[in-house]
Amino acid sequence: MEPNQRPVRLLVFGRQGAGKGTQAVRLAERYGVPHISTGDMLRAAVKEGTEFGRRAKEIMDAGQLVPDEVMLGVISERLAQDDAASGWLLDGFPRTLQQGKDLVALVGEDGIDLAVDLEVPEEVVVERISSRRVCSECGAIYSTAAPPSSPWTCDKCGGQVVQRDDDTEEAVRERLAIYAEQTLPAVAWFGDQGLLATVDGTGDVDDVTERLVAAIESRVG
Ligand code: AMP
Numbered sequence: 381m382e383p384n385q386r387p388v389r390l391l392v393f394g395r396q397g398a399g400k401g402t403q404a405v406r407l408a409e410r411y412g413v414p415h416i417s418t419g420d421m422l423r424a425a426v427k428e429g430t431e432f433g434r435r436a437k438e439i440m441d442a443g444q445l446v447p448d449e450v451m452l453g454v455i456s457e458r459l460a461q462d463d464a465a466s467g468w469l470l471d472g473f474p475r476t477l478q479q480g481k482d483l484v485a486l487v488g489e490d491g492i493d494l495a496v497d498l499e500v501p502e503e504v505v506v507e508r509i510s511s512r513r514v515c516s517e518c519g520a521i522y523s524t525a526a527p528p529s530s531p532w533t534c535d536k537c538g539g540q541v542v543q544r545d546d547d548t549e550e551a552v553r554e555r556l557a558i559y560a561e562q563t564l565p566a567v568a569w570f571g572d573q574g575l576l577a578t579v580d581g582t583g584d585v586d587d588v589t590e591r592l593v594a595a596i597e598s599r600v601g
Contacts, residue, residue: 387467388413388600389491391474391483393567394498395559396552397505397512398581399588402521403498404471406589407596413467416458418451418475420519440546443554445562448478455479456486480566484573494599495570496592498581502556509552515539 388411394400401417408415422440425433439446455473458464474480484492500508511524513532517539522528532541546555570576577595581588 388469388596389467389487389493390469390596391492391495391570392469392471392498393495393563393570394500394581395505395563396555397507397509398498398500399508399585400471400498401519402585403581403589403592404469405521407592408469410589410593411467411469411596413469414463415469415471416455416464416473417471417519418454418473419471421454421458422446423519437545441551443546443551443558445475445558448476448482451475451479452482452486455483459486474563474566476562477565477569480569492575494596495567495576496595497567497576497578498588498592499578500581504582505556506552509547510549512544512547513541514544516542 390407390411390413392400392404392407394403401419404417405415422433422436426437426440427433436446451473455470459468470483474483508523513522513524513527514520515522515534515537518534518537520534520536520541522532522541528535528541533539534541546552567576577599579588579591579595
């Protein structure tokens with residue numbers, strides 16, 4: 381796909397295992413905007429071993445959410461960086477209705493082009509999460525069905541490919557429940573603002589990307 385320099389501001393919703401991370405990377409590349417994943421940012425802080433990272437790890441391993449006011453600080457700082465001046469794609473933020481309202485307050489009512497919601501049935505996501513593997517260095521996503529070419533070394537950076545600490549069955553169940561309770565109201569709210577496109581996230585990865593692009597083009601094209 382050719383990178384496209386059109387400035388777009390996109391949000392990607394989807395519960396754990398919906399393919400949100402994979403599709404977010406592809407869309408950011410396609411539109412030439414930074415892929416801003418709050419989960420990746422938190423995992424980087426955990427790796428750095430800062431006090432903030434230690435607190436975030438406890439919350440993440442329990443499958444719970446980092447407090448809204450903390451996340452607002454994280455995302456405000458990130459969106460203030462130069463590379464975010466002409467567009468961005470947010471993956472994993474907002475995660476609550478409060479975060480959604482905070483984001484609109486931060487970027488303005490016209491500051492978001494579209495939120496896409498990847499819809500995938502629960503039995504499919506549980507299966508996808510339990511087989512998911514990620515690069516501990518760059519965050520590239522693999523699965524037991526589609527491993528790196530040399531197990532388990534990342535094809536992109538040579539890092540070690542592992543199962544995430546929060547992809548255990550217990551944490552996954554907790555995260556799905558939290559998504560239904562906390563994130564679905566945010567998704568519905570973006571729908572009420574006329575900013576939401578719901579896209580079928582099942583089937584071939586390329587087909588899902590094309591469906592997402594079609595939804596985005598019909599909005600920002
Ligand atoms: P993800 O990689 O998006 O699945 O995020 C992994 C974990 O990071 C989540 O289960 C939360 O504990 C935490 N997290 C990521 N984004 C947010 C957010 N916007 N608000 C609160 N917690 C978050």
